[in-house]
Amino acid sequence: MDIAIIGIGLFAFGRHDGVSAIEMGVAAARSALKDAGLEWKDMDLACAGSLEVLQPDTMNKHLGLTGIPFTTLYNGCATGGNLMLTTANALAAGVGDVGIAIGLDKHPRGAFSVGDTLESIGLGQWYGETGLALNPQFFAMKTQRYMHDHGISHETLHRTAVKAFKNGSLTETAWRRKAIDYDEIANAPMVCDPLRKFHFCNPSEGAAAVVMCRAEVAKRYTTHPIYLRADVFKTQTYGSFETLSPATPVRDAPGPVVRASQAAYETAGIGPEDVDVAQVQDTEVGHEIMHMAENGFCKDGEQEAWIADGATEIGGRLPINTDGGLLANGEPIGASGIRQVYEVCLQLRGDAGAHQVPNSPKVGYTQVYGFPGVSCVTVLST
C-alpha cells in the first residue's frame, strides 16, 4: 500500500453530556486537519462511520459544503479500519491526493442493546427474547473454552486488566485514568463467568480521525508521515466461532482476525516478530489474550508466560494496548479502530509522553474485531 497518514485527531473517549456525536466527529476532524497543517477545503474525499449516527456525512454542514465524495459505512467494531481502507482505496484509485477518515459514536450507558429488532442484524427476535443475544456471553464462552484448551489462568486475566488501567492512568486522553490493583480486579463481581466487572470495557462516546494521502505526496505536507503498510478487512468463513451465533459448526476454521492478520503481514512484507507496538481489540481481557495468538505474536498458551513476565507492558518485549485499550477508553464503536491508529501514530512519532514505548518503535499494528465475525488489521511504520 502506498498510503501515508499525515494528520491525526482525537476527541477523547468518555462521557460528554450535552455534546452530540456529530460535534465530536467535527472536533476530531478539525484536530486531525490542524495536525496535518491542512484545512477541510483541501480534502478531496472523506469517509465517516458510526453505529448511532445514521448519516455522519452531515458533518459537512459544519466542516464546509465543499462538494467532495463523502462515503459512510458501518461494519460493527471493524468500522474504523474499514473507513481507513475505503479512504486508502479511493486515494490509490486516483479519486484525489488527500482524504480524511472519521469515526464517531455516542452510546447510551449500560451494556450494548441489540436494538428493537434482531431481524435488522440477521437474527430471530426469539434469540434476544430468551436472553441469548449478548456479546458478553460470547466473550465469556470463547474465553472459557480457550482457558480450558490452552491452560490460561484466572491470574492472567486479572493481570491483563491491571495493565490496561495502569496504561490508562498514564494516558491523558483515556477515560479510566485510575490504576486498579490486582486484588480489586480479582474480587470484582462476576459478570459472565469467567469474566468479572473490570475485565470488560464499557460503551462510551468519542471520535477519532486521520488525514491520509498517497505516499508519493506525503512529504509535501509533513516531515514525519506514518506509512500505512497494510489495511486488511476480513469477514468470517464457515467454521469460525463468532459472537451472536445461535449455533456454530464443529468443523473448525481460522477466524477473521487470523485471516486479516496473515494477509496484513503478507501485504506489509513483515512478520509478527517485527512489530514494536500493538493495539488489539480488548473488548474484555479474554480477547486481548486470545488476540495475542490470533495476531501471531505468540502461540496458543504462551500468553501465560508472556503476561507473567510483563512482556506486553509498555517496557516489555511487545507493548500491547499502550493507551489502556478499550478497557481504559471504552468503545465508541465507529471511532474505536481509528483510536488504535491514533495511538500507534503517537508511539511511532515519539509523542506518546508518559505512555511512550522506549527505544523509538518503528513498526506498529492495530486490530479490531466484532459482529458478525469481522476484523480489520493495519500495519503502520515510520
Place this chain on the structure above:
Amino acid sequence: MPAAQTRKPVAEGLFTWPSDDPQLLGSKCPDCAEVTFPSQTGCPACSASRCEQVGLSRSGTLWTWTVQNFPPPHPYLGDAREFVPFGVGYIELAEGVRVESRLTENDADKLAIGMQMNLVIEAFGTDADRNELVTFAFAPAETS
C-alpha cells in the same frame, strides 16, 4: 390466584412442542451435509439453497458455558426485575453442530466442559398478552 396462563413457544419452528420427545429443528444441506440451527434454506458452508429441516439430537456434551449474572437488556422477555441468573452454553451434538442454549443449571461449580446434557423445554418469561413463554434449554444429564 391469577387465571391460568396459556403456554406458548417463544417462536414457531425452533423446536417441536408440545411433544413427549421435543427436538430442536435445524436444517441439513443435501449437498455438503452440514447442519445448521435454526433452520434456513441457504447453506453457510457451500452456498447451496435447498437445505431441509431436520430434528436434532436431544442430548450432547457441553462445549463451553457461562452464567448470565445480570438481567439482559431489551428485548429480553424473562423477569428482569426479579432476575435469577441463568446458565448459557454451547452443546455439541452428533450432527456436527454446537447449539447455543440456556442451561437449567446456574451454579458455576456444577458446570464443566464435556459434561452430558439433555434437551428440555422450560418456561422462562411472559409475553405482552401474559402468555407464559417456553423455550429450549439443556439440563445436566445427572439431574434431568
